[in-house]
Amino acid sequence: MLAVNLVKRLGPLMVEASFSCRSPGVTALSGPSGAGKTSVVNMLAGLLTPDEGSIVLEGRTLFDSRSGVNLPPERRRVGYVFQEGRLFPHLSVRGNLRYGLRLTPRPERWADFDQVVDLLGLGGLLERWPGRLSGGEKQRVAIGRALLASPRLLLMDEPLASLDARRKDEVLGYLARLAGALSIPTVYVSHQPEEILRLADCVALMENGLLGVQAGIEEFRQRLARTPPSLARGD
Amino acid sequence: MPEQLFTNLSLTALEREALGLSLWVSLWSMLGSLPPALAVAFVLARRRFPGKTLLDGLVHLPLVLPPVVTGYLLLVLLGRRGILGAWLHDCLGITLAFTWKGAAVASAVLAFPLLVQAIRLSLEAVDQGLEQAGRTLGAGGARVFLTITLPLALPGVLSGMVLSFARGLGEFGATITFVSNIPGQTRTLPLALYSVLQSPGGEAAAQRLCVISILLALAALMLSKMLSRRLAARLRG
Numbered sequence: 001m002l003a004v005n006l007v008k009r010l011g012p013l014m015v016e017a018s019f020s021c022r023s024p025g026v027t028a029l030s031g032p033s034g035a036g037k038t039s040v041v042n043m044l045a046g047l048l049t050p051d052e053g054s055i056v057l058e059g060r061t062l063f064d065s066r067s068g069v070n071l072p073p074e075r076r077r078v079g080y081v082f083q084e085g086r087l088f089p090h091l092s093v094r095g096n097l098r099y100g101l102r103l104t105p106r107p108e109r110w111a112d113f114d115q116v117v118d119l120l121g122l123g124g125l126l127e128r129w130p131g132r133l134s135g136g137e138k139q140r141v142a143i144g145r146a147l148l149a150s151p152r153l154l155l156m157d158e159p160l161a162s163l164d165a166r167r168k169d170e171v172l173g174y175l176a177r178l179a180g181a182l183s184i185p186t187v188y189v190s191h192q193p194e195e196i197l198r199l200a201d202c203v204a205l206m207e208n209g210l211l212g213v214q215a216g217i218e219e220f221r222q223r224l225a226r227t228p229p230s231l232a233r234g235d
Numbered sequence: 236m237p238e239q240l241f242t243n244l245s246l247t248a249l250e251r252e253a254l255g256l257s258l259w260v261s262l263w264s265m266l267g268s269l270p271p272a273l274a275v276a277f278v279l280a281r282r283r284f285p286g287k288t289l290l291d292g293l294v295h296l297p298l299v300l301p302p303v304v305t306g307y308l309l310l311v312l313l314g315r316r317g318i319l320g321a322w323l324h325d326c327l328g329i330t331l332a333f334t335w336k337g338a339a340v341a342s343a344v345l346a347f348p349l350l351v352q353a354i355r356l357s358l359e360a361v362d363q364g365l366e367q368a369g370r371t372l373g374a375g376g377a378r379v380f381l382t383i384t385l386p387l388a389l390p391g392v393l394s395g396m397v398l399s400f401a402r403g404l405g406e407f408g409a410t411i412t413f414v415s416n417i418p419g420q421t422r423t424l425p426l427a428l429y430s431v432l433q434s435p436g437g438e439a440a441a442q443r444l445c446v447i448s449i450l451l452a453l454a455a456l457m458l459s460k461m462l463s464r465r466l467a468a469r470l471r472g
Binding site: 045046047072073074076077078079080082084086088089090099100103104145146149 | 368382
C-alpha cells in the first residue's frame with residue numbers, strides 16, 4: 001500500500017495530491033498536460049522535495065515533512081520509467097539492465113534477470129547499444145532496467161507518449177503482461193483513456209495541480225461513456 | 236635554413252635532455268592537476284554558492300596574467316622560504332624551487348584554466364536526467380558521478396588533458412621565474428631554445444629545437460582531436 005499526501009508550490013502552480021494505491025495494482029494518474037502529474041511522480045521518486053506532506057510505502061516512510069524524513073532517491077527503492085527512456089548511452093542494453101540490479105543487495109532482489117528479459121522480449125537486444133534501438137525497444141529496456149532494481153513501487157511517466165501508434169501497441173502489450181505479473185504497486189501517468197482502461201485498476205484525476213477524485217476503473221469507464229472525455233483533449 | 240641542419244636526424248644529447256624533461260614535466264603537471272581540476276570543474280558546473288564568480292575568476296587568472304607574475308607569485312608562495320614552500324620543505328621534505336617538480340607545478344598552474352574549462356563544458360553537456368535515472372536505480376551521488384557523469388564527459392576530459400599537456404610543453408615565463416633554467420632539472424624545450432639563442436652561433440640548434448617543439452605540439456593537438464572524435468562517435472551509438 002502506498003499512501004501519499006503532498007503539497008508543493010511550483011511557481012504559480014500549487015500542486016496538491018492525496019491518494020493511495022493498493023498493492024499490487026496499477027493506479028493511473030491522469031489529467032491534462034501541465035496539471036502537475038510529473039511533479040507528483042518526481043516527488044514520489046525523491047527527485048523533487050515536497051513543501052509539506054508524507055509518503056508512506058508499505059509502512060516505510062519515504063518522506064515526512066513533520067518528522068523531517070526525506071530519503072534520497074537511491075534509498076527509496078522506487079523504480080522510475082521516464083517518458084523519454086533515459087537509457088545510459090555509454091552502456092550496452094545488458095549494462096543498462098544490470099546497472100540497478102548490481103546495486104541491489106541480494107536479500108532485496110525479487111526480479112530475476114532472465115525472467116525480466118523474457119517478459120519484455122529483450123533477449124535479442126542485450127548486446128546492442130541504446131543509440132541503435134527503436135523508440136519502443138528503448139522503452140522496453142527502460143522498463144526492464146527499472147524492474148531489475150527490484151523496486152517496491154514502480155512509477156511510469158507517460159512511457160508511451162514518445163512512440164508512434166504501432167510502437168505504442170507493441171509496448172502496451174508488454175505492459176499489460178507486466179501489470180498482471182507484478183506484486184508491487186504501480187503509478188502510471190497517462191492522459192490516454194485507452195491506456196488507462198487497459199492497464200489500470202483505479203484512476204486519480206489531476207487538474208491545475210489539484211488531485212481530485214480517485215475512482216475505480218469501472219466508475220472511470222462509466223464516466224467516460226457518459227461525458228465526452230475531457231481527458232482525451234489533454235494532448 | 237642551412238641545408239645541413241636536418242641532415243642529422245638523430246637528436247643531440249642536449250635535445251634529448253630537453254625533450255625528455257619537457258615530456259616528464261608536462262606529464263606530471265597534467266596528472267597532478269587532474270584531480271583538483273575535476274573537483275573545481277564539477278563545482279563550477281553543478282553547484283551554486285556565494286563566491287562562485289570569484290572562484291571562476293581565480294581559476295582563469297593564470298590565463299590573463301603575465302606568466303612572469305604567476306612565476307613570481309609561485310616563488311613567493313612555494314620558494315624555499317615561501318609561506319607554503321618552507322612548510323613543504325620542513326614537514327614533507329619536498330623542495331619545489333629550482334627542481335623539475337617546481338617546473339611541473341608552474342606548468343600545472345598555467346594549464347589549469349584550460350583543463351578546468353574543457354572538463355566544465357563537458358560536464359555541463361551531460362544530461363542530468365541520466366544522473367537522476369541512476370539515482371532512482373540505487374546509485375548514490377559519488378557512484379553516479381563515477382559511473383555516469385564521468386564516462387559521458389570523458390571526451391572533454393581527455394581533450395582537456397591533452398590540451399593541458401600541450402600547454403605544459405610550451406610553458407616558459409613562469410617556469411624560468413620560479414625554478415630558473417637549470418640543465419637536466421628545469422631546462423625544458425622552450426628554455427633550452429632560449430639558452431641556445433643567447434649563445435653566439437646557436438641559431439642552427441635553435442631551429443632544430445623549434446621544429447621539435449612544433450612537431451610535438453601538433454602531435455598533441457591531433458591526438459586530442461582524434462580521441463574526442465572517436466569517443467563522441469561511440470557515445471552516439
